[in-house]
Amino acid sequence: MKFNINILYWIAMALLALSFAYMRGWILTDFPSVSAKQAYTMIKSDDNITLLDVRTQAEYNYGHIKGATLIPLDKLQDNLSKLSKEKKIVVYCQSGNRSIKASRLLEKNGYLPINLKGGYLAWRREGLDKR
Numbered sequence: 001m002k003f004n005i006n007i008l009y010w011i012a013m014a015l016l017a018l019s020f021a022y023m024r025g026w027i028l029t030d031f032p033s034v035s036a037k038q039a040y041t042m043i044k045s046d047d048n049i050t051l052l053d054v055r056t057q058a059e060y061n062y063g064h065i066k067g068a069t070l071i072p073l074d075k076l077q078d079n080l081s082k083l084s085k086e087k088k089i090v091v092y093c094q095s096g097n098r099s100i101k102a103s104r105l106l107e108k109n110g111y112l113p114i115n116l117k118g119g120y121l122a123w124r125r126e127g128l129d130k131r
Contacts, residue, residue: 031103033115036122039090040129042114043067050089054102055120059094065120066129073098076105085110092116092123 034042043049053060053068060070071079073093083089089111093099096119103113116123 031107031113031115033117034090035117036126036128039092039114039116039123040126042088043090046088048087050083050087052083052089052091052102053120054091054093054098059120063120063124065092065123068092073102076102080106080109080111083111085112088112088114090114090116093119095119095121 043051051065051068053064053070054073054076055064055070056072057070060068064070069082071082083106089106091099091102091106091113092115093102096115096117099115099119103115106113118125
């Protein structure tokens with residue numbers, strides 16, 4: 001009986017680890033994730049990029065990346081038509097969790113998302129342009 005409990009424990013731990021890795025975008029993603037500096041370079045050098053902020057209105061008002069379009073994650077599904085499938089979309093949130101969910105949603109619907117690792121906090125740590 002103890003052997004079976006140990007097996008179940010390790011299976012549960014493996015599933016928990018896989019779930020965590022999936023939520024963080026470390027596995028099973030069909031879109032790239034880039035650092036704040038890489039995103040900054042892309043935005044400055046490529047006119048075919050949309051910058052998408054998926055945080056709340058209050059977070060956006062507190063500070064955001066210059067030129068970003070705000071569509072909170074909970075409203076993204078209903079507002080996909082506001083985005084172009086012809087452009088790459090750099091997606092960010094506060095720390096990088098919601099942007100993974102948003103990027104998965106965008107990719108599933110035929111868009112070209114690029115996740116900003118670390119989100120707005122990483123952008124600010126790097127001292128990049130903000131508003």
